Amino acid sequence: MKIVIIGGGVAGLTLGLLLHKKNVDISINERTTSRSDRGHAFLMHADGWSILNKLGENTSISLKGEPISTFSFNRPNGEEIKRLKLSNWKCFKRKDLIKYLYELLPAEKIKAGREFSHFIYQGEKAIAVQFTNGEIEYGDIFIGADGGKSAVRESILGAVNFTEIQVKEVVGICKNESLGTQQRHIFKKFQSNKQGLSFGMIPVSVDEFVWFMQFDTSLADCQCGCSAEELKTFCMNLLADFPPEVSELLDSNDFSKSYIWNTCDFGVLPTFHKNNIVLIGDAAHLALPFTSAGTTNAIMDAQILSEVLFKHDTYVEDFQAFYNLRLKHVEQHILLGRELKEFFLHPSDIHEDDVKVPLISKKVQVENSFNKEINLQYFSDPICSTCWVVQPLLRKLVLEYGHYINVEHRMGGLLPSWENFNRGNISKPSDVAPHWEEECVLYGMPLDGDIWLENPLNSSYPPSIAFKAAQLQDADLASLFLRRIKEMLFIEKINIVDVHFLAKVAFEIGLDSARFLKDYEHKAKDSFLEDLRLANELKVNTLPTLIFSNANQEQIVTKGHQTYNKLEDIVLKLIPNAKKQKINTTPEYLFNRFSTMTNKEYAIITDTSIENSTNTLNYLFEEGFIDKYESKNGVLWKSKSMAY
Known part of the structure; x- marks a missing residue:
């Protein structure tokens, strides 16, 4: 079996190398006579460069790339309106990438100066490709990797309708x-x-x-x-x-x-192949450059085609499987490119909050919050210690009954200021320290009260408003934001009042920190006041307060710390036939679901003793699976694969 690749760009070279490593006979045919620097450099997601790096394993050849960790979107006057953390993106020089692939391939496999002319057929099957210089290459399968203006594509599928160059x-x-x-x-x-x-x-x-x-x-x-x-x-x-x-x-x-x-593109093709000829990369699907997806897509094409080849009874079935696997991704990229072009051409029609990042990456699938049978309004506060110690119970409740429960996080406004503050035995910062130490012993969650002696907070309103700013962008990331600032306060003894510090946290967990700062000053304050108004209306005077309700308007309210059995009973009263899901208690799953856990959380979720949980977590740490942050009153265990 011989495979002839027409086009010696990123797609063709990557596919050729992948097949060569599988001992497939290949021939890569490039129309130019020397490597071109055209293209200069491009962004590439880890979906692409991880494949390339693997190709160079066990060799002395390495691929250079500059990590890109931040996207900053600005107006011409310098005003920053979007600032986002990027994960798994690098910038590569095209000449470095081409050089890398050339060095990994045997020189005799790449033939330069061969510009496609036409195929030579035997019946309906191509048996050879003729080049404009008169040379002929015979083969069994032919791959068109000759770019957006592909002559191979036109020869097998006809001309495409390119969009207008605007x-x-x-x-x-x-x-x-x-x-x-x-x-x-x-x-x-x-x-x-x-x-x-x-x-x-x-x-x-x-x-x-x-x-x-x-x-x-x-x-x-x-x-x-x-x-x-x-x-x-x-x-x-x-x-x-x-x-x-x-x-x-x-x-x-x-x-x-x-x-x-x-710049132009064309619509999704009805197929990528005809008989024993198949297209990859820009020859198969051309998106506008706004998505920075072209090179990653080319490499993904090469990887997936190399995997499906020879998996079915015929190569036609292989090609159809390749098309089916790539179709949705390709369509997404083309549509996003067109959407971004419209935004570019008509910027005044788009609100700044709706500006999209011109990059494609994998989307995290989240649970659908609609049509769940229980709505839970959870009133809490970033500095409320009881709200912190109930975390193990709430995490377990979501794991077992989350498919029934939609959680709405609301702020309760625990500490407006210390002026005239008097709640229980607490009227000044130093009163909080022993209270936290007592709760740490009582409930087994780490809290370090020394912050109230060393660097006390003057109000819980700034972090509460910050949470609402996060919530205005993304409810799931807002929950992660709230968790993170609680860890910083309760375990790391960090004062979480300064808004610029809070913006850094927002950036680290994946929020747009530029929008966060704007919302903090305006929309988030209104949203926070709405929470306080609702708390007053519902007579929320204890934190945490959990208000459970079902479709029949039945409502059950709990205040303060509860047992897990009490929370479970509430779910079963509101939904008598509710079935809890069995929790996957493997460390891989739990530390993928929750990027951090305490000993108590791990014990509650896995239904094991604190002693056994501590031993397990220490073992995972010693094996290099997780990291840890040690505080005076306990440990915070951190996933290595889900860093903030």
């Missing part, structure tokens, strides 16, 4: 040491909110950037083939009102090595 992109790469120091690991983009114009800069090393300028062709245009000086003048004029760092970067650029990219 956006062009100028791309360059240049060195700038001072900006490299300031912008390390940050994908920074400036985009007009009035017209289709943007500028992006992504570091490819400590002192080097790939940059791009996207522009609406109805505003201005510049044709391919213009001189370097004309291209520089064109860019400088369009970006005259952008921040100084933009012109500084452009001044560092050699415009003779920059180029203009006419």
